[in-house]
Amino acid sequence: MNQNRGINQDVTQEMNRSLLLKSLRREGVCSRAHLASLTGLKQATVTNIMKDFLNWGIVKEVGFLNGSKGRRSIGVSINPDGYRVIGVRLARKHYSVGLFDLTGKQIVKERVDFEPEKQPGAEEILNQIVGRMRLLIQQYGKDSVLAAGLAVPGPFIAKKSRIALITGADIWKDIELKAFFEREMDIPVFLEHNANAGAYAHMWDLKEAYHDDILVYIAAGQGIGAGIVMNGRIYEGALGTSGEIGHMTIDRNGKPCACGNRGCLERYASSLELVKTVYGQRAGMEGCNFEDLEQQIRSGDTAYTEHYRRACESLGVGIINIVNVINPDRIIIGDDMARPNPELMEKTVRETVQKGILPDVFDELTLSISTYQGDPILTGAAIVAIDRVFDSPGQFIQN
Ligand SMILES: [Zn+2]
Structure with missing residues (x-):
């Protein structure tokens, strides 16, 4: 019995540690007292765990914070030079x-x-x-x-x-x-x-996203996938294959896809497909890669831009289906396809989606192109x- 109690204590201890690290990560710099009020843990518990954390080198003290009533307290943060x-x-x-x-x-x-x-x-x-x-x-x-x-x-x-x-x-x-x-x-x-x-990265970065119940991040690159975050956790599905929007049918008589279906979103709106549409047989050869295409679109080539716009329109059709199925608070589009002309992508997708869903639903949807620095x-x-x-x-x- 004693042994069981020991195990339970370990489990509780580890849960408290986890709670504190996650809160601290979100806050950046924080006093022990503020951490206690954020997590609902006793101040003594916070102090004890922080002592371990400092010994381990996973957190560090970062000088004084000015608190209420002129009190000063020591700030702590995740130690960027630790692990x-x-x-x-x-x-x-x-x-x-x-x-x-x-x-x-x-x-x-x-x-x-x-x-x-x-x-x-x-x-x-x-x-x-x-x-x-x-x-x-x-x-x-x-x-x-x-x-x-x-x-x-x-x-x-x-x-x-x-x-x-x-x-x-x-x-x-x-x-x-x-x-x-x-x-x-x-x-x-x-x-x-x-x-x-990608969805995790945006959730970490975007303070507002913590208040969203449902966030969808669409990675529109060489393939197309979506990360669906519900109440702070990734929605996995039974096997973990949820969010496979690249193989969502947008035209059942459309182009065949390697998955066995026809008219999959990926065959109209992925960067691989756009490169094929624009360069035909030469796709993938020197001067005929997505980076070259991106350059052409950025410099204002009208024919290439029109191909890109159409791909964005197809993506919009896919997004209509996502909105109808899961009704998210926020959709963020990122990866390769969002790079050549984010303004045009946002405008095209927004117009397509607006035409395809109920006005009440559209009004409540936050739709944006990722501005994430680096590769999310x-x-x-x-x-x-x-x-x-x-x-x-x-x-x-x-x-
Ligand atoms: Zn497919």
């Missing part, structure tokens, strides 16, 4: 590996482009990623890098940790990613769908790892 996590983003034709502090700030980042058709295979790319991760751990110290988060394109079957299909990149199909990273790495690696990772999917991958560390900090740091 680290690794974020990895795996996309169809590139991957990025970055190191982040526990506030979610990027320390270093490296991006590598590859041609899926030309590589020796997925294993080789994964080995490169592992090599870069190991190098970061070597450089920053084995004890300071706590975990890694990996954002992958989908449909990603979260429950089986495997990508079911990536249109245009068959090499990833059926690879047991989680098993691979567990075998190769000494730190825990957490996998998340890339759109979900890569940062989101790191945040997934940080979030796990903050869920049970003792487990990551004491062991």
